Amino acid sequence: MAPEAITFRGRQDGEEYEELEQIRRYEDFTTIDWIQESIAERNRRIREERARSACRGPRGEITPAWVWSQFQRLLSAGESAFVMTLVGVIIGINAALISIVTKWLSDIKMGYCADGWWLNQQFCCWEVDSDEEFCSSWHPWSTVTAARWLLYVIFAGVFAFVAAHLVRTMAKYAAGSGISEIKCILAGFVMQGFLSFSTLVIKSITLPLVIASGLSVGKEGPSVHVACCIGTVVANWFQKFSRSQGKMREVITAASAAGVAVAFGSPIGGVLFSIEEMNHIFRIKTMWRSFVCALVATFTLSVMNPFRTGKLVLFQVTYSRSWHFFEIIFWVILGIFGGLYGAFVVKLNMQAAAFRRKHLANHGVAEAVVLAVLTAMVGYFNRFLRIDMTEMMSILFRECEGGGDYNNLCQQSVQWSMVNSLLLATIIRMGFLVISYGSKVPAGIFVPSMAIGASFGRMVGIIVKAIYLTNQQSGIFSSCDPDLPCITPGTYALLGAAAALSGVMRITVTVVVIMFELTGALTYILPTMIVILVTKAVGDFIGTRGIAEETIRFNGYPILEQEDHSLDVAVSEVMKKDLTVLYASGMRVQDVGK
Template sequence: MRVAEAGQSWFVAGLAGMCIGINAALISIITAWLSDLKMGYCSDGWWLNRQFCCWEIEGDSDGCDSWHPWSPAWAVRWIVYTIFASVFSFTAAHLVRSIAKYAAGSGISEIKCIIGGFTMKGYLGFGTFFIKSMTLPLVIASGLSVGKEGPSVHVACCIGNLVASLFSRYSRSQGKMREILTASSAAGVAVAFGSPIGGVLFSIEEMSSIFSIKTMWRSFVCALMATATLSAMNPYRSGKLVLFQVTYDRDWHFFEIIVFVILGIFGGLYGAFVVKFNLQVAAFRRKYLGSFPVSEAVLLATITALVGWFNRFIRIDMTESMSILFRECQGGGDYDNICQTSEQWTMVNSLFLATVLRIGLVIISYGCKVPAGIFVPSMAIGATFGRMIGIMVKALYRAYPRSSMFAVCQMDVQCITPGTYAFLGAAAALSGIMRLTVTVVVIMFELTGALTYILPTMIVLLVTKAVGDFLGTNGIADEMIRFNGYPFLERDDESYNVPVSRVMKRDIRTLPASGLRVRDIEDRLASTQIKGFPIVSADGTGLLVGYIERADLRHILDKAPHVQDISPDTPCSFLPDEGDQNHASLRVDIPGIAAGPAVGVDDDISMEIIETIAIPNVLKFWPWVNRTPLTVAPQLPLEVVMQLFKRMGPRVILIEDHEVLSGLVTVKDVLRFTVTEQSPARSPWDEREFEGIIEEVWTWTYGRAHAFVSLCRGFVRR
């Protein structure tokens, strides 16, 4: 029996991983086809994207006769490109609004809360999975500055939930279900980046606050099966798991550490800037655009297409853009003259504009009501900035080849590799926006397989983290949890030096064990929306008897009238009679009965118990009463209570003083105390200072731009 149970755990994790890999491969194939459909079509087969249509043509396939642009005129191609982007975004937003509203957004924030014990019914259901899987390729192909990696985690957790729900061992245990969800989140990142170990570390570093060795192995198996399935399907027909996977065989030099520090500073500043202003956009969206989700998505996609068409690095798909920026110039790495010395400053300008425009588009696009992630957009921003820096460093080397700074390059013609700077810039931006360190190092290592660039990656991420810590910013997932008001406790523990009695609610709604009638309970349910009621003795001493969920009370009151005549004056009791103890064992032996209808109690079983307890003139609720609720003493430190919430995930903890109920505490009570009562340490750079510096930068930039335009006008007039 034990062997079967242990085998079932591995089977469920492996099966979920296989399904996640298949789904990821299909999404990648459809996304590539839709993205190329905006640019043209294949005469050999309408279902082929440009890569497969021109499979026999090496390079960028400009000489492919089978691929036909929509028109030889660039203005017509621009219009068709914009129309496709608008249609894709409209379709995705309309499906999300009409069928599955939970399919919108990234999903990482919500998954973190669900793994932490927060219940969101329907968030991991089949409808959410189907709509998000179907609309995600449309959103990416529309050109919106959002990514599919965050939504891939949500879709993976939906698959894990659906697969595990087929097995009663998981459907009846929230703890085991959270293990599968943690493993599925690892698989979602693994297939997104082709990084199974990075996926496991992501689930440890970002998703789960309590991570056991057993869960780690489940995550490893799930991620491994997902990656192996994706590799077997080979969606890109290149042998690579992701489109921007590269291999570097050149070494780096110590003078480049200065550039690595610059990239790290950029990553930290980028994360702080985007998180701050994206939250302001989210507040504006909630206040003014909540009723127009489809119009907003279409408008954003249209603006992105109209503006992005004129920049070569925004016009193409972000993953394809990164695959170009990561390449070395040797071995066919030149794209649109990116490696040509004569075009280097034109390329620098193009990369700079792509960086600035993409940052603005990410700020206003992330959070709109379509599947939207921020991993790849951030990496694309870091890649354009890093490649720009790489080209500038290479130009500096060509201008001053005998400088002492480049002394080690005397014998190396190809001393500077701009593609590696794009790679490190992508790592810095991803770390800056998510505040991840070890996970990003491992993901980047698995993308390149180059041990030589582990140390530069660590240097860049260390600087990024230092800048982020100095600015006092958190990852965007944590900030969105706070913005949405989800009851989630941070992983970092602080010493509050207060007992739980200072945080608990004293004015609580209780139910006496006897003396109530049906009308009284109906009034209690109608007058409050709390999720449960403590049961206390009816003699006025306040002795704690148990706890009953609101859903159970509603379930019994709805079912009992079908058994016998229950009037509003029928007495109610929450205590067992002496002869009812046999029925108590019935309540314990029936799986799922403790949570009532919330976990799918069989209606026939419920009716059978109600027939037993609905004795004449008394309606008894005792089979649904939790007689051993989680209780603590008022003197218990708040830190211990927070650990109980994190490790056990209860909805409420009762405060009991010598068997007398004195209060209760929820996660929201703890969060309210940490926000209002405890004064957080002031960041060395607070919001006002941050806004002031941004305003100064904007004023300076606007002034220089205005002076430049005036100069150009004067030159043209001459």
């Protein structure tokens, strides 16, 4: 057979194989065969190399076809960077739009702007310097308290109904956080439609509605899901990624980093989150792609500047004072709270999920509406539950001298009533979070946990400040400068938020970096590390798993976990003792039935 015929036959076989490879799809709820994927990727590279070599002349001379193949190779090399950049830009734009719409919907429950219905309270009262000053352009819906309360509850119920109805009828995978499922997808589990365009659109629309309804859920987890949807949709436009499951997973990992980055304004924290929480098998190449995607997404969000304050998130804050060593005692208390909070919420939420699956599986819309209405009815009468959680954290994190005296929060004369309000906010929000997380709407647990930790931490900070003011001559406070404020309650709110987030998610380094990027203060890295260390120790002692791992176990998704195994356990201790034995002979049918 002539060499030309052999070459032609080889190309034909390669084209047929490529066509079959494009047609082949994994079945839904199956696991990817990574060995087969690696073989297919290797064969694809071999075919491309052979095709480029065949472009040279008979004696190896350079031809126009060879030049064109080298140009295509150069474009292919830069394709990954282009895709990561494009995904990051779209994630940043989407995050900015969601933040703007969420703020407007949250404010519309309280009133409207006379200068323009499309303006939220911040933009409507842009010329007002502080929260205490009167804003003539912003009008509440009524001057009667009962009417304002009723409208507040009605808005909450309507927002929850619209969101739950859209999820049920148009994109069932838009419900929940999405982090647990994405972890399984990155491990090779196939869930067709979970990262589809319809899920992206519906979750982007319903997420602001859910947050504005006042449900005790957050947008950070769903933001990761939305970002991964964007990464999948964009990557499918390019054949290099759409035909390779491995490369597609790299894009999803990078998108998850960008989702956390825009949610917290923390690009490095987003990259660490994708390493620590999302993907157990992480390569350096994937880390750099995650960093590029997170950086571009954060830069895009910064350029759009959704809050017109230069901040990427509402609760970004800076501190001008340092801390004292005697405060470590109280930080340990915050760490213990974080560990106990994580164990409590994870256990009770799994029980609530079991109840939901058994009794409320077909009533997702009604459940969401009832939860939103109950949350609004109860939360309206507490100053810290009435406002949006991100806005509440921005208030609790502030120093009193930096415009943080919201509703007399820093006034010593009402400090104990503030303690009561913060304690009630902590308990009530914790209860609503347990029953709300997992409902059939987009729902995250990051911000609610941080809000619970912030309210508890601020309460502890106020108590510590009161102890200092009544015992200034005590030796424990000898390091305090009498001419300067000694205790900053806002820092306790920040550390409490870190403890609660670490306790429920069981992540450590990521939380430290996120808190550092939120504050920009190197001074508070050590306090954050101490709190997270205590939180982890308490969680390890109790044996708590992260909420994402427990959700995976509850839903029965397959995932291989990297667990530490004991090597000093006897084989007899792990073997089953009561065995069911089938004998080769001498058994009757009734014996087999038993």
